[in-house]
Amino acid sequence: MSVYYEKPRLKREIIMKMLEAACKKAEELNIKVNVAIMDEGANLKGFVRMDDAPLLSVGIAQNKAYTAAAFGRATADWYPMIQKEPALMHGIVHTDRLVIFGGGLPLYIGEHLVGGIGVSGGSADEDVACAEAAVRVLEQELGKNS
DSSP states (O other): OOOOOOOOOOOOHHHHHHHHHHHHHHHHHHHHEEOOOOOTTTTTTEEOOOTTTTHHHHHHHHHHHHHHHHSSGGGOOOOOHTTTTTHHHHHHGGSSOOOOSSSSEEEEETEEEEEEEEEEEEEEHHHHHHHHHHHHHHHHHHHOOO
């Protein structure tokens, strides 16, 4: 009987590339964002605040990344799941650090949840686009190592 398991973890080098990719996408969209990446335990692994990005968005980006890492699903998935469930709609939204709008994506390596990314500073769609740019970098790097 095995009493432990092994799983991949994101290294600093890929975190830095992902942060840069999200910021590059934000520049293309002409927005200023905050970008946070959490590890599999929802601990902050990387963060960047673009010059002049909204200060309030610092915490929002981190909470989006936390939500995605903690639940393994995109933050945008939450509202459609709970909108017709009054108990959840009025209860779960009071859960500390839970975000139910776009901009947070889970990070997977194969079947392993390895963290989450959160972007805040633009519209929900713009934040998602920036997060997706970062995820593409991770996927490209994983493809190189296959």
